[in-house]
Amino acid sequence: MRKLNSIAIVGASLSGLRAFQALRREGFDGTIILVGAEKHLPYNRPPLSKSMLKGDDEITLPGAEELGERWFKGRHAVRLDTSERWLILDDGSEVRYDGLVIATGARPRRLPDAPEGVYTLRTVEDSMTLRAELAAGPGNVVVIGGGFIGGEVASTARALGLGVTLVDASPSPMRNILGTEAARWLGGHHRDNGVELVSGTRVTGFDGNGRVTAVRLSDGRTLPADLVIAGMGVMPNTDWLEGSGLTVRDGVVCDERLFASGAQDVVAAGDVARWPHSLYGGTLVRIEHWSNANDQGAAAALNLLAGPENAKPFADLPSFATHVHGARIQTAGLTHLADESRIVIGDADEGRFAIAFAKDSTLVGAVAVNAPKDLIRIKRAIVAGDRLDSLA
Ligand SMILES: Cc1cc2nc3c(=O)[nH]c(=O)nc-3n(C[C@H](O)[C@H](O)[C@H](O)COP(=O)(O)OP(=O)(O)OC[C@H]3O[C@@H](n4cnc5c(N)ncnc54)[C@H](O)[C@@H]3O)c2cc1C
Incomplete structure (x- = not known):
């Protein structure tokens, strides 16, 4: 183990927590400075689009209680200087580090000029708001995007007995991941479960004075909407790294051992990390799955401790599960x-x-x-x- 006196972890969710736990388990007895933009202990996101929308509040992430209270909760890192090894938080405080784990995840893409009643889903607050909206029994729920979040929300809304229209730009939902055959099956599965599926069309805007009343589609149609949930993918949270000297291109670009390109003592993990996957001939990948963030947070932290010469490549097989109807x-x-x-x-x-x-x-x-x-x-x-x- 090389000598690092202090390690900063930015992003206190799944991959940040796993990095913290791995450092302590490995016997790192220096200072760990954890910075997280959310005000809670780390929690599990997968239930946010499933059980939580139906009233189940169980989102505990095992191990979160190990963090205790001594960390920067509700604070954003806003700047990073990799040559002098410090970062600045949104309250102006300066954090110095010997090693840094970037675990800032991703945020949902949003449509511009969305009126009230149009939501995205990433945080526990988003899920609580959406739950209250669904419980009010909106007549027309429109889900934009047939990916896993859109599919799960559509499925949950149907289970609550609501009328749901799912608008998806591709010919069948999730075709880019599932392939033609399984995507066609998924489209049929949505329809069999009462979802009106509108494929091959994009949402171009909204109607409604204050609150949404309809969505406008690229084929000229208009769909009535009392509640809209947009699941149009995510963007990695890398804005704070501008000017840091790190290579940022659809995520923090790393080497195969998760060391960020452009600095010696910075690693990245989870939804924000993009690295060459050795199972796939070094193809650069960024994986937005729970199991990846869970395992990569620990792997990145251990690699940081070991140092570039002794670090191990991260080559876990990406895997993902969703439940739809x-x-x-x-x-x-x-x-x-x-x-x-x-x-x-x-x-x-x-x-x-x-x-x-x-x-x-x-x-x-x-x-x-x-x-x-x-x-x-x-x-x-x-x-x-x-x-x-x-x-x-
Ligand atoms: C509704 C929902 C359902 C999901 N369902 C599944 C599923 O069924 N299966 C599956 O495999 N995956 C699922 N996922 C994806 C999975 O939850 C993510 O892959 C995982 O949360 C990624 O963890 P992470 O720690 O890398 O990033 P995140 O969970 O995004 O956490 C990043 C943290 O960093 C914080 N942060 C961002 N910028 C800063 C900053 N500048 N300073 C300080 N803190 C910052 C954020 O606020 C956040 O707390 C789901 C995601 C969502 C939103």
């Missing part, structure tokens, strides 16, 4: 790299199947619908670098 949809690997895909288990018509994705005949990813055990086997094959034929 009772179906469990899981993905593994990087399906978008594939030039070929095939159903290897089950049948889409039966609502239980797995699709393997390959590039140059080598497995790169998988999608499983209600087939978690089969996915485990395919994941092993992806990590082993097996060929698509081997799954026959």
Whole structure:
């Protein structure tokens, strides 16, 4: 272990917490300065679009209580100087560090000029607000974006008995991740569960004097709307790194051991980090999944302690799960790299199947619908670098 007297962690959510715990577990006895923009202990975000909207407040993130009270809660880092090793917080305080973990995550994309009644969903406050709106029983709920947040919110709103229209720019929801076949199945699954799906169309604006009454679509149509939830993806929180000397391009660009390009003693983890994934020939990836933030926070912190010479590459297989109208949809690997895909288990018509994705005949990813055990086997094959034929 190299000698670092103080380590700053910016971002006190999943990856920041895991970095903190890993440092203490590894025996780091120097100062840890944790800075988090939110006012709470770190919490779990996945329930925010699922159980919490239905009234369940359980969002505890195990280990959060280990932080105690001695950290900068509700404070933003606004500037970083990597050559002198200090950062400035929004109240003007200066934090000096020997090593830095960047774990500032991401924030939702927003449509400009959105009136009242149009929401995004990232924080516990967002979820509480949305829960109250849904409980008021709006007649027309419009969800923008058929990704995992949009799909989950649409599913939850239907479970609450509300009328839901889902507007998605692609021909079928999540097609860029699920591929054509599974995305087509998902579109049908939404419709079978009472969602009106409007595909291949974008939202261009809103009607409503003060509060939203309708959304306007790029095909000229207008949809009535009493409540709108926009799930249009996220942007990494990197604004505060401007002028820091770090390379920022759709996230903090790192090497394969998560050291940020442009500084010796800075690592990044979670939704904000972009690094070359060795399973995929060094393709730069930024992964917005819980399991990635969970494991990468710890890995980045341990690499910082070990130093660049002794650090280990981070090459976990990306994996993700979502629940939509009772179906469990899981993905593994990087399906978008594939030039070929095939159903290897089950049948889409039966609502239980797995699709393997390959590039140059080598497995790169998988999608499983209600087939978690089969996915485990395919994941092993992806990590082993097996060929698509081997799954026959
Ligand atoms: C509603 C919802 C549902 C989800 N469901 C799933 C799911 O089912 N499965 C799954 O795999 N993933 C899911 N995710 C994604 C998962 O929660 C994220 O991948 C994970 O939270 C990323 O953790 P993180 O610590 O990297 O970033 P974040 O959780 O975004 O945390 C970053 C923290 O840094 C703080 N911060 C930002 N800028 C600054 C600054 N300048 N100074 C100080 N602090 C700062 C932020 O306020 C935030 O607290 C979901 C996300 C959401 C929002």
